[in-house]
Amino acid sequence: MFLLKDIKYKDILDIKELKFEESKVACIVGESGSGKTTLLRLLNKLISCDGGEIFYKNKPFKHINSVDLRREVVMLPQAPAIYGGSIKDNLLIGLKFGEKPIVSDERLLEILRLVKLNKGLNDDADKLSGGEKQRIALGRVILMEPEVLLLDEPSSALDEDTEELIIEALVSYTRNRGKTLIMVTHSKKIAGSFSDKIVELSKRDSY
Ligand SMILES: Nc1ncnc2c1ncn2[C@@H]1O[C@H](COP(=O)(O)OP(=O)(O)OP(=O)(O)O)[C@@H](O)[C@H]1O
Numbered sequence: 643m644f645l646l647k648d649i650k651y652k653d654i655l656d657i658k659e660l661k662f663e664e665s666k667v668a669c670i671v672g673e674s675g676s677g678k679t680t681l682l683r684l685l686n687k688l689i690s691c692d693g694g695e696i697f698y699k700n701k702p703f704k705h706i707n708s709v710d711l712r713r714e715v716v717m718l719p720q721a722p723a724i725y726g727g728s729i730k731d732n733l734l735i736g737l738k739f740g741e742k743p744i745v746s747d748e749r750l751l752e753i754l755r756l757v758k759l760n761k762g763l764n765d766d767a768d769k770l771s772g773g774e775k776q777r778i779a780l781g782r783v784i785l786m787e788p789e790v791l792l793l794d795e796p797s798s799a800l801d802e803d804t805e806e807l808i809i810e811a812l813v814s815y816t817r818n819r820g821k822t823l824i825m826v827t828h829s830k831k832i833a834g835s836f837s838d839k840i841v842e843l844s845k846r847d848s849y
Contacts, residue, residue: 643662643663643698643699643790643822644660644661644696644698644790644824645659645660646659646660646695646696647694647696647697648693648695649684649693649694649696650692650693651680651684654680655677655680655691662685662822663838663839664820664822665817665820666823666839667813667816667825667838667839668837669841670825670826670842670843671826671827671828671833671840671841672845675845676843679794682824682826685790686712686715686716686717687703687706688717690703698711698715713740713788715788715789717792718780718793718796719794720795720826722776722779722782724770724778726767728766728767729754729759730750730764732767733750733778734750734782735782737785737786740786745785749785750763750785754781757777757778757780757811758777758807758811759777759778759781773800777808780808780812784812788821790823791816791822791823793823793824793826794826795826796809797809797832805829806835809832809836813836
């Protein structure tokens with residue numbers, strides 16, 4: 643799905659070759675400041691590398707329009723935005739921005755179940771806890787049904803048991819639908835249990 647060749651980004655990343663395969667689950671791990679978020683941002687074309695080339699479906703990034711790429715490759719940032727309004731509004735906002743068709747309440751409730759959130763669609767999103775907001779944002783990305791999900795620590799605000807439940811549900815969802823999942827995680831346990839590939843970054847090192 644992605645191939646990175648001789649990538650350099652400031653003095654943060656120096657990657658000789660790295661592949662992310664289609665329909666697989668990859669975890670990116672490494673100490674704080676090692677460039678995990680930077681790598682996701684490169685894959686979402688939010689920043690460009692200083693040297694080297696990234697290919698998506700064998701096509702060089704420079705020949706892919708960023709907006710077109712982001713229709714297929716959706717990134718969930720570490721601190722996703724929650725907007726004033728209801729849980730339903732917050733779930734639907736990704737579809738609205740992406741100009742995709744709005745879905746039924748039934749589908750929204752299915753997503754709430756997937757992210758293990760026992761709340762009503764009309765509940766006020768502002769009143770949710772940090773971990774609940776994180777799960778709404780994750781649901782928002784899942785609803786967009788991207789081919790590739792780039793998730794930056796999607797479970798950082800969750801306790802260990804909830805984290806495991808959510809990641810398990812997320813991984814089985816992506817596997818059942820043949821999606822590609824690339825996820826930054828602080829948890830070696832999560833990486834070890836659920837991923838097909840683990841990419842370990844270290845500070846200003848090549849690997
Ligand atoms: N645009 C930028 N210009 C210069 N330095 C940057 C830029 N973006 C990030 N950095 C620096 O690059 C390093 C890697 O940042 P990044 O956020 O990718 O790390 P991370 O591995 O995701 O960290 P964490 O686990 O703490 O979230 C950090 O030292 C950060 O301060």
